[in-house]
Amino acid sequence: MKLCICGLGYIGLPTAAMFASHGVEVHGVDVNKHAVDIINQGKIHIVEPGLGEVVKQAVEKGMLKASCSACEADGFIICVPTPFKGSSHEPDISYVEAAAKEIAPYLKKGNTVILESTSPVGTTERVAEIFSELRPDLAVADENNDVCDIYLAYCPERVLPGRIMYELIDNDRIIGGINRVSADMAADIYAVFVKGELLKTNSRTAEMSKLTENSFRDVNIAFANELSLICDRLNIDVWELISLANHHPRVNILNPGPGVGGHCIAVDPWFIVSKTPDLAKIIGTARNVNDGKPEWVKQQVRNAIAKLNRHCTIACLGLAFKPDIDDLRESPSVFITRDLAQEYPDCVVAVEPNITELPVSLADKPLKLVDLDEALKADVILLLVDHKEFKEIHPVFSDSQILIDTRGLWKR
Numbered sequence: 362m363k364l365c366i367c368g369l370g371y372i373g374l375p376t377a378a379m380f381a382s383h384g385v386e387v388h389g390v391d392v393n394k395h396a397v398d399i400i401n402q403g404k405i406h407i408v409e410p411g412l413g414e415v416v417k418q419a420v421e422k423g424m425l426k427a428s429c430s431a432c433e434a435d436g437f438i439i440c441v442p443t444p445f446k447g448s449s450h451e452p453d454i455s456y457v458e459a460a461a462k463e464i465a466p467y468l469k470k471g472n473t474v475i476l477e478s479t480s481p482v483g484t485t486e487r488v489a490e491i492f493s494e495l496r497p498d499l500a501v502a503d504e505n506n507d508v509c510d511i512y513l514a515y516c517p518e519r520v521l522p523g524r525i526m527y528e529l530i531d532n533d534r535i536i537g538g539i540n541r542v543s544a545d546m547a548a549d550i551y552a553v554f555v556k557g558e559l560l561k562t563n564s565r566t567a568e569m570s571k572l573t574e575n576s577f578r579d580v581n582i583a584f585a586n587e588l589s590l591i592c593d594r595l596n597i598d599v600w601e602l603i604s605l606a607n608h609h610p611r612v613n614i615l616n617p618g619p620g621v622g623g624h625c626i627a628v629d630p631w632f633i634v635s636k637t638p639d640l641a642k643i644i645g646t647a648r649n650v651n652d653g654k655p656e657w658v659k660q661q662v663r664n665a666i667a668k669l670n671r672h673c674t675i676a677c678l679g680l681a682f683k684p685d686i687d688d689l690r691e692s693p694s695v696f697i698t699r700d701l702a703q704e705y706p707d708c709v710v711a712v713e714p715n716i717t718e719l720p721v722s723l724a725d726k727p728l729k730l731v732d733l734d735e736a737l738k739a740d741v742i743l744l745l746v747d748h749k750e751f752k753e754i755h756p757v758f759s760d761s762q763i764l765i766d767t768r769g770l771w772k773r
């Protein structure tokens with residue numbers, strides 16, 4: 362079997378490498394020429410445990426090749442980003458549409474096309490429309506008819522960054538066919554390496570399922586974040602509260618933090634809200650609660666400085682969007698650190714054990730990247746990420762220092 366995989370980012374590249382290491386010839390496509398060149402050298406342009414070795418071997422064996430354009434294949438998988446349109450919360454599916462247009466000329470009878478990108482409900486049907494417009498010579502899958510030339514399915518990725526190579530194989534997978542036969546064809550493709558269950562449904566349910574999973578997590582984190590605000594006002598330790606409440610056999614509260622980051626949980630719920638704004642009330646409110654948390658954290662710092670009533674240094678511990686990764690994109694810790702550095706120029710230091718230089722968004726701000734020992738001497742210590750390097754130590758602070766522990770790491 363030969364697959365053409367469009368989009369060689371955090372999902373597309375591991376997926377391409379996984380197929381290639383299971384005997385499938387893979388032609389990977391990306392608009393980023395630099396990424397294409399790196400991959401063709403057997404190297405990777407992203408950080409993911411276990412990925413580098415699999416890519417290296419696949420490229421050496423000639424099973425994985427990257428390019429800036431598509432080619433003929435038995436199956437196509439689209440793994441391109443679906444960001445917001447500008448500064449709105451509306452989904453931008455233009456990369457999916459561009460990928461569909463890129464592969465349309467190469468389609469031939471019997472091909473299966475799979476969309477993996479997180480997408481608003483109805484996007485797979487939009488891809489079918491594009492194929493029908495550009496390839497009137499082919500019968501594209503249609504929900505009312507199981508006889509077709511091109512099979513089309515939506516199969517969301519559900520892997521956790523940092524565990525992708527493991528979860529790709531072991532997670533159950535939702536296979537949403539435009540029609541029944543498309544779900545069967547797509548399931549056959551994933552059966553090459555997936556050990557989890559292949560759960561067949563229609564494309565709209567599969568699209569909604571992906572959005573629902575991440576919204577479920579967002580709503581539950583929002584509940585924990587709201588509790589942290591309430592407990593602060595009522596002078597209750599939220600970490601002790603949650604730990605006690607979680608002893609109830611049917612209660613499992615997640616952890617409050619400085620806000621929700623990454624490209625999934627903080628984004629996907631809006632794809633539901635934008636389709637059904639009058640109905641998605643809890644989902645929209647949860648987004649706003651989580652997005653409001655960084656502002657509350659900054660106010661805690663201002664209160665601490667007012668309490669100390671002197672010129673203060675502030676140490677921000679952790680910049681990544683979650684523990685033990687180097688991914689700083691959409692990280693609330695980066696936003697908080699950036700804003701504090703602007704508000705208190707040359708008073709802010711940051712510690713991030715997983716990077717060696719500040720990201721572009723912080724590079725021109727009046728702050729310094731320092732090591733942990735130096736940071737712990739600051740007047741206000743703001744713990745933002747529960748990295749293992751921070752967990753391993755048990756610092757003792759003097760009475761003239763104030764600790765703001767957004768993860769409950771040193772409080773617990």
Ligand code: SAJ
Nearest residue numbers: 519520521574575578615616618621622623625626682683
């Ligand atoms: N967070 C909290 N408190 C918690 C848990 C998480 O504040 O108790 C914060 C994290 O610090 C981080 C954010 O939420 O800023 C998101 O982290 P995460 O670990 O919950 O999720 P992601 O974004 O790394 O991956 C999620 C996963 N979805 C679910 O767990 C339902 C993953 O399985 C998906 O594949 C991924 O989104 C995706 O690509 O959609």
